[in-house]
Amino acid sequence: MALRDTALKFWRTLTSPARTLSLGFLTLGGFVSGVVFWGGFNTALEVTNTEQFCISCHEMRDNVYEELKRTVHFTNRSGVRATCPDCHVPHEWTHKIARKMQASKEVWGHLFGTINTRTKFEANRRELAEHEWARLKANNSLECRNCHSADSMDITKQGARAQRVHQQFLFTGQRTCIDCHKGIAHRLPDMTGVPPGWREAGAAQ
Amino acid sequence: MRHGFGAAFAVVMVLFSAALLAQTQRPVPFTETPPAPPLAADVTDDLRKIRSYPDQPPVIPHAIRDYQIDLNSNRCLTCHSRPYTEASQAPMISVTHYIDRDGQVLATVSPRRYFCTQCHIPQTNAKPMVENRFVDIDTILSRQPQPERR
Secondary structure, eight states: OOHHHHHHHHHHHSSSOOEEEEEEEEHHHHHOOOOHHHHHHHHHHHTSSSSSHHSSSSSSIIIIHHHHSSSSTOOOOOOOOHHHHHHHSSSSSHHHHHHHHTTEEEEHHHHHHOOOOHHHHHHHHHHHHHHHHHHHHHTTTTHTTTTTTTTOOOGGGGGGGHHHHIIIIIITTTOOOHOOOOOOOSSSOTTTOOOHHHHTTHHHH | HHHHHHHHHHHHHHHHHHHHHHHHHHSSOOOEEEOOOOOOOBBOOOOOOOOOOOOOOOOBOOOOOOOOOOOOOOHHHHHHHHGGHHHOOOOOOOGGGGBTTOOBBBBSOOGGOGGGGOOOBOOOOOOOSSOOOOOOHHHHSSSOOOOOOO
């Protein structure tokens, strides 16, 4: 009964006009606190979008981050580096929020220790990889294309094999980056039954 | 005291001869660490190199950085294994790779041939440290027989 009274009282306060606060205070105060909350939300969102945040969990630090360190996306002659969110989080806001909500599953996995040992991680590697392949396939390798654009690709600077396959598959839109370029930043899982993306190149000629 | 002197003398002699030896081989004495030579660039022109002898494992004319060859995956075989050579236009691994050590022909790559880079290696443009005087058999056979001198 007391709970119902409290709820009713709160509802009446909420729906009745302000008696002592001025309209200016309410509008300006609402605006300022809106700015603070919105800014705070986005700042917190950006904090979760850094490499430092990702590797604060040992699952990421000891497995995938160690593997990334050896690859060309981590160290190369021009010093450009792709960090975790560059490839794994969409840059555009709506999709970023959607991905962040999906990532709550990863928090669950961390809390319950789904991959908290190397053995467990290796056992789940194929499934985890398949999620990322499916995601990149569905968005036409959007995160790759944030840096690597087919338009700005000078194929005369590529090897003969890359020239041929890019012209045949990438430029015609038959394939997307992830179809052929799997396992470029991390070690591959057991690839039994996963044929390379170029397997039909000869047949299509 | 005499012992100490003898030991010191031996040490000096060893150091002296080692230093001499080192100097004949390298431009810096062994007590110093020379700067590492610059890394040579990979040869990635996709052009097949001649084999020096028929059994030589062909060298790799493309970059293989980050190629994964382990229990999970073999990057080389995604182009060079039989099913994918039409698509990739890569040379197929030879039939010897499908035969195990008992001479049994297998359907897939023999485990003893699985680790490609045990035999096949990429090339760099590094200057050889010693001159290569290898001569292949055709060159030897084509040489005019020299009259024997007694």
